[in-house]
Amino acid sequence: MTELSAHLPQFQHGQLTENFPDNHLSNTNDNSERRRHDTSERRRNDNPESETNGQPQNNIQQVVEQDEEEDEELTLKYGAKHVIMLFVPVTLCMVVVVATIKSVSFYTRKDGQLIYTPFTEETETVGQRALNSILNAAIMISVIIVMTILLVVLYKYRCYKVIHGWLIISSLLLLFFFSFIYLGEVFKTYNVAMDYITVALMIWNFGVVGMICIHWKGPLRLQQAYLIMISALMALVFIKYLPEWTAWLILAVISVYDLVAVLCPKGPLRMLVETAQERNETLFPALIYSSTMLWLVNMAEVDPEAQRKAPKNSTYDKQAPANQAQNEEAEADDGGFSQEWQQQRDNRIGPIESTPESRAAVQALPSNSQTSEDPEERGVKLGLGDFIFYSVLVGKASATASGDWNTTLACFVAILIGLCLTLLLLAIFKKALPALPISITFGLVFYFATDNLVQPFMDQLAFHQFYI
Amino acid sequence: AFFWLVSLLLSSLIWFIAVKATDPRDEPLQKGLLIFGVMFSVLLQETFRFLYYKLLRKAIEGLVALSEDGCSPISIQQMAYVAGLGFGLMSGAFSMINLLADALGPGTVGIHGDSQLYFLTSAFMTMVLIFLHTFWGILFFHGCEHRRWWEITAVVAMHLAVSGSTFCNPLYVGSLVPSYLLMAAAAAWAYLLSGGSAQNLRRFLLCKS
Numbered sequence: 001m002t003e004l005s006a007h008l009p010q011f012q013h014g015q016l017t018e019n020f021p022d023n024h025l026s027n028t029n030d031n032s033e034r035r036r037h038d039t040s041e042r043r044r045n046d047n048p049e050s051e052t053n054g055q056p057q058n059n060i061q062q063v064v065e066q067d068e069e070e071d072e073e074l075t076l077k078y079g080a081k082h083v084i085m086l087f088v089p090v091t092l093c094m095v096v097v098v099a100t101i102k103s104v105s106f107y108t109r110k111d112g113q114l115i116y117t118p119f120t121e122e123t124e125t126v127g128q129r130a131l132n133s134i135l136n137a138a139i140m141i142s143v144i145i146v147m148t149i150l151l152v153v154l155y156k157y158r159c160y161k162v163i164h165g166w167l168i169i170s171s172l173l174l175l176f177f178f179s180f181i182y183l184g185e186v187f188k189t190y191n192v193a194m195d196y197i198t199v200a201l202m203i204w205n206f207g208v209v210g211m212i213c214i215h216w217k218g219p220l221r222l223q224q225a226y227l228i229m230i231s232a233l234m235a236l237v238f239i240k241y242l243p244e245w246t247a248w249l250i251l252a253v254i255s256v257y258d259l260v261a262v263l264c265p266k267g268p269l270r271m272l273v274e275t276a277q278e279r280n281e282t283l284f285p286a287l288i289y290s291s292t293m294l295w296l297v298n299m300a301e302v303d304p305e306a307q308r309k310a311p312k313n314s315t316y317d318k319q320a321p322a323n324q325a326q327n328e329e330a331e332a333d334d335g336g337f338s339q340e341w342q343q344q345r346d347n348r349i350g351p352i353e354s355t356p357e358s359r360a361a362v363q364a365l366p367s368n369s370q371t372s373e374d375p376e377e378r379g380v381k382l383g384l385g386d387f388i389f390y391s392v393l394v395g396k397a398s399a400t401a402s403g404d405w406n407t408t409l410a411c412f413v414a415i416l417i418g419l420c421l422t423l424l425l426l427a428i429f430k431k432a433l434p435a436l437p438i439s440i441t442f443g444l445v446f447y448f449a450t451d452n453l454v455q456p457f458m459d460q461l462a463f464h465q466f467y468i
Numbered sequence: 469a470f471f472w473l474v475s476l477l478l479s480s481l482i483w484f485i486a487v488k489a490t491d492p493r494d495e496p497l498q499k500g501l502l503i504f505g506v507m508f509s510v511l512l513q514e515t516f517r518f519l520y521y522k523l524l525r526k527a528i529e530g531l532v533a534l535s536e537d538g539c540s541p542i543s544i545q546q547m548a549y550v551a552g553l554g555f556g557l558m559s560g561a562f563s564m565i566n567l568l569a570d571a572l573g574p575g576t577v578g579i580h581g582d583s584q585l586y587f588l589t590s591a592f593m594t595m596v597l598i599f600l601h602t603f604w605g606i607l608f609f610h611g612c613e614h615r616r617w618w619e620i621t622a623v624v625a626m627h628l629a630v631s632g633s634t635f636c637n638p639l640y641v642g643s644l645v646p647s648y649l650l651m652a653a654a655a656a657w658a659y660l661l662s663g664g665s666a667q668n669l670r671r672f673l674l675c676k677s
């Protein structure tokens with residue numbers, strides 16, 4: 001990217017949420033923020049979603065209590081499975097990012113900065129550099145906050161078409177433009193001669209299939225693969241265009257913001273979630289990575305995330321059917337899909353096709369409302385922004401650390417352990433949780449500690465060939 | 469793996485402080501400090517293994533309480549194995565990965581007069597350490613379970629011995645041979661503790677049912 005005014009990368013902000021069967025509102029809301037920059041405008045897409053389990057206002061008090069205990073058991077039992085289901089994509093994304101950073105030098109070359117971080121870090125004094133990076137981080141964070149609020153406002157006033165259009169344009173950008181650049185750089189690194197026609201064909205196919213998979217229907221694995229790829233692309237762009245200290249500061253501030261936005265009562269993400277729940281809709285599933293597909297014919301409520309929307313950052317458990325017949329709730333709109341499309345999909349729920357489409361069951365099947373509750377079918381969702389920021393941390397660690405692989409490995413383990421802890425908290429608290437803070441904190445601590453403390457130690461040990 | 473990492477972090481913090489507080493040009497002192505760092509790190513690793521055991525104990529109690537039939541889905545022996553493996557893999561990864569990355573690049577081993585077998589011996593040493601950590605995990609947890617303190621002290625002593633033997637590198641016979649012998653002993657011990665016996669082994673090798 002040569003122009004600074006080029007498209008801005010999107011990033012998403014995510015949270016972790018979980019759904020429990022006794023919570024019949026299986027509308028899972030994901031919180032995600034997406035920032036996209038079109039040539040002339042900046043937009044920010046924020047989709048907070050959270051699922052709340054165990055809502056206090058349930059009318060099913062005593063009957064459900066036993067269910068709740070069983071659910072807790074089940075949850076903890078399948079908690080390990082959920083953790084593994086999230087480990088694999090997070091690991092894959094990080095592996096892709098690290099592999100690219102190590103081999104393609106384009107992403108470690110300094111070619112300017114984004115327009116969101118106007119202050120340079122090539123200054124004479126340390127104090128100046130610190131000040132510049134603080135200002136950069138402040139600008140970035142304020143852009144994020146503005147975008148989040150804009151998204152909340154759009155959502156509140158039901159401008160679904162705008163949001164949907166925004167999401168489509170941003171995924172177009174990612175799938176075509178950024179992957180074109182990536183492919184070009186990989187070819188340059190390996191000195192592969194390639195003609196424009198072949199490249200055009202490849203990128204076209206890649207992009208179109210990606211758009212279909214993410215926004216519409218497609219095999220689950222393919223959708224997951226695409227989500228991982230676009231997260232990796234986004235993370236690479238961040239790694240390239242954010243200067244050092246700015247990047248670390250932004251990571252730190254983002255996790256604080258995530259914490260605040262999701263947990264504070266007046267936080268924008270939380271408001272978005274609550275609004276979505278009042279309307280019984282799912283928030284934009286476009287920005288969520290979902291790990292399972294629900295093959296439920298008679299589902300009272302299905303995880304809406306399974307839809308083709310671009311994944312966001314938020315995680316939550318998908319629950320298979322709810323116990324209550326949710327006849328009243330039409331599927332929340334899919335951010336712009338027309339009602340007819342919704343009806344069609346609802347009617348098609350009978351013969352379930354191989355898509356993770358899961359939302360429409362309730363209205364379409366009033367008579368046979370046997371909801372087969374299958375706890376095995378529960379999936380987990382993580383917002384794409386979480387993927388992106390984890391990968392940014394690990395990528396930056398591998399790009400700029402003196403300890404090199406040791407630091408990368410340490411950050412990787414730290415992030416995974418943070419994710420484990422977050423999922424554990426999710427199982428305990430049963431509500432939407434931010435996925436960034438714990439992992440990013442661990443990651444940052446381990447990065448700086450390993451780079452400065454462990455690295456000289458291991459170096460000396462290796463030099464003398466001592467083993468600990 | 470995480471616990472091993474944290475122990476490594478703390479021990480390198482101590483070493484770092486010690487180094488910064490002393491004269492960097494004093495070679496024997498630096499080497500002495502390094503040796504001190506190694507020993508301290510070994511003790512810290514074993515401490516963290518113990519802490520991890522405590523954590524897993526609590527987790528097992530929780531799982532048992534929640535399970536339907538009163539027994540946890542994963543036994544303490546399995547956890548011991550996994551814990552030891554995690555420790556070993558992390559320790560091995562940290563020891564070897566920079567070496568491997570450098571081995572991919574151009575260079576000549578030992579061109580400045582050091583041993584030419586550097587990579588080979590590093591690989592073997594790392595392997596033996598990974599195995600040892602796994603076996604030590606089993607032995608340690610078994611000792612904690614049955615309150616046999618001598619088993620725990622044996623594990624710590626073995627760890628110290630193995631690390632200490634690496635101090636005579638590059639005299640590799642002094643480090644590799646004892647380490648492998650200790651590994652064989654630990655393997656046999658762990659096998660017996662996990663319920664194996666000579667009979668089991670014979671049946672397995674002869675593919676009897």
